[in-house]
Amino acid sequence: QVQLVQSGGGLVQPGGSLRLSCAVSGFTFGxxxxxxxxxxxxxxxxxxxxxxxxxxxxxxxxxxxRFTISRDNANNKVNLQMNSLKPEDTAAYYCxxxxxxxxxxxxxxxxx
Numbered sequence: 001q002v003q004l005v006q007s008g009g010g011l012v013q014p015g016g017s018l019r020l021s022c023a024v025s026g027f028t029f030g031x032x033x034x035x036x037x038x039x040x041x042x043x044x045x046x047x048x049x050x051x052x053x054x055x056x057x058x059x060x061x062x063x064x065x066r067f068t069i070s071r072d073n074a075n076n077k078v079n080l081q082m083n084s085l086k087p088e089d090t091a092a093y094y095c096x097x098x099x100x101x102x103x104x105x106x107x108x109x110x111x112x
Contacts, residue, residue, distance in 0.1 A: 001026040002101045009093065009106035012085055016110070020080040022095030022103050032098045034078040035069065038091035038108075048093070049080060062088070085110045 008020040020036070035050030049059045049069040057069055068081040078095060087110050095103040 002097065004095055004097060004101055004103035006095055006103040006106045009108045011109045011111065013112055014086060014110055016085050017083045018085065018108060020093055020106060022078045024076045024097055027097060034071065034095065034097055036080050036093055036095050038093045040091040051078065087111060
């Protein structure tokens with residue numbers, strides 16, 4: 001019943017920007033935590049950012065100052081704006097709902 005559908009991602013040059021979006025259906029928004037994780041080949045999945053309600057956020061140290069997580073409650077979406085991208089940001093990105101439901105993943109590749 002709960003479905004998370006991701007969009008965005010792709011190929012971008014270092015220093016560029018991308019915006020990821022995750023649309024949620026079958027779940028009532030509120031103060032539940034939503035967020036993003038990423039995983040590069042051969043590495044463990046790591047936290048990128050989480051948001052609780054509309055205002056409380058946390059970020060991995062590696063993305064602080066460059067990434068911004070936000071919620072669009074009117075459209076039942078959680079977004080991740082990624083600026084000043086680095087090759088080290090290359091990974092598959094996954095959105096989550098309450099750490100229980102997950103999107104299908106989308107590839108972000110940062111390369112010159």
